[in-house]
Amino acid sequence: MLNKLVKSTIILALTTTVLSATNFNAGAEKDRLEMIKFFEAKFDDPAKNKDRFFTYFTEEELEQKYDKNLKHMDFNIGSYAYSKDARSQYEALKEMPPYEDAIEKGEVLYTKKFANGNSLQSCFPDLTNAGTYPYYDTKTKKMVSLTSTINDCLRANGEKEWGTKKGPMAEFQAYWVNESKEAGKNFDIKINSKAEKEAYERGKEYYYTQRGYLKLSCATCHVQGSGQRVRNEVLSPLLGQVTHFPVLRLKWTDIGTVERRLSGCVVDQGQVPPKDESQTMIELLYFLAYMSNGMPVDGPDVRK
Ligand code: HEC
The missing domain is CATH 1.10.760.10 (Cytochrome c-like domain)
Known part of the structure; x- marks a missing residue:
């Protein structure tokens, strides 16, 4: 009897652990939803949000150059999402798809x-x-x-x-x-186990780690900095950042993989990029792809 009781208690305990552990993507899902909220709030009215997000701009510039009321799916075209001007540049590039x-x-x-x-x-x-x-x-x-x-x-x-x-x-x-x-597919990245959850966490950590003497992280430029100009370019948002690869970049003159693009950004941070087939690179991509869950697969595409 006692034996039976102990056994069923153990089984009960095991089932509870399994049940409570099935939501391996809960943290990632929270991150994704918060990121959507962040970008929609930031770009709902850039001029109004000047003090919070766009301190380097004048209000006039923000009124003139940025659209209002951007929504989740708008971010799928990267930095071309922010204004009508940018979108017409993009549409011109797509007229004769170079890819x-x-x-x-x-x-x-x-x-x-x-x-x-x-x-x-x-x-x-x-x-x-x-x-x-x-x-x-x-x-x-x-x-x-x-x-x-x-x-x-x-x-x-x-x-x-x-x-x-x-x-x-x-x-x-x-x-x-x-x-x-x-085939009309969306990004659909799964996090179904402890190992996957840990891989996601490492990818996320890579994204938020500050590097180089400027102490920049990917997020400095593509979350906080999204919408700002760096040299001749406007910084794209984390949302939808990998949905359109491979990409034909006019600067490259040929088509390149997402790893080629990421490596460029890591080099700009003054660091040696991880090898393209390394777990570090793939985990970074896993984080990026999860953040784009639900957005349409949209590659190949063209960028400046
Ligand atoms: C100093 C600022 C800066 C940092 C730090 C930085 N990037 Fe970038 N990144 C850029 C610029 C500028 C571009 C080109 C404009 C754009 O599309 O954002 C770019 C482009 C990209 C693109 C292509 C976007 C598109 O629409 O095709 C991806 C993806 C990307 N970066 C990911 C990363 C990742 C991941 C990291 C961290 C390892 C990172 N970046 C760090 C400045 C930065």
Whole structure:
């Protein structure tokens, strides 16, 4: 009897722990909702919010150059979201989408046979899932990004891995992401276990850590600083920051991966960027992608 009682108490205790631990994404979800609130409040009326968020501007400048009443989904086009002027620049860039060529090259790569007769298509029969990357692979216990999974496929088939910043890697991703966009998919990042929660927390920590002699974090520029000018550019918001990669940047003149862009920002912070397939890089991407949950997959795209 006693034995039975002890056993059922243990089972009860176990069930409670399992139940209370199923909400592994609770903290991340709170972060995401707070971030939406923050950006909607900041950009509901920039002139009115001058003292709180835009101290470097004159009220006149804010009245003239910024739109009012931006909503969550508006942020999906990055720094082009802030004003009509910026949006018309963006629309002009999109008139003759300069990334079409990359999508076509990516489509060819998809079915091109490896030496062993397989192809990328054998590894990735479904291309409508770009918005679910990065994800946690329970078998290898590692975070997987689009970039790392493509190179894993090449390596597993005895092929030479690709460079992670441009060329075929960016072109095949352009095709993959475009297939997901055309299927109408949104970002849908999962946090279903303790390991995933911890990976998210490390990615978030990376984002908020101050670096270099200027002690800048990603958030200094893309949360607090969003909407401000730095040199010739206006700082994009954290929300929707990775939904449109790979990107053809006019400055690069060719298409590049999200890792290429992030590395540039880390170098600007005076630091050595993490390797593109490292867990540190993928965890940073995991945090960024989670913050864009619910927003449409919108790549490839074009940026200045
Ligand atoms: C000194 C300010 C600064 C810091 C710090 C910084 N960035 Fe940036 N970042 C920029 C500028 C300027 C651009 C180009 C304008 C824009 O789109 O924001 C940019 C662009 C980006 C973009 C591309 C946005 C788009 O719409 O295509 C991403 C993603 C990004 N940064 C992520 C990061 C991450 C992650 C970190 C931290 C590792 C970081 N940035 C740190 C200034 C900064």
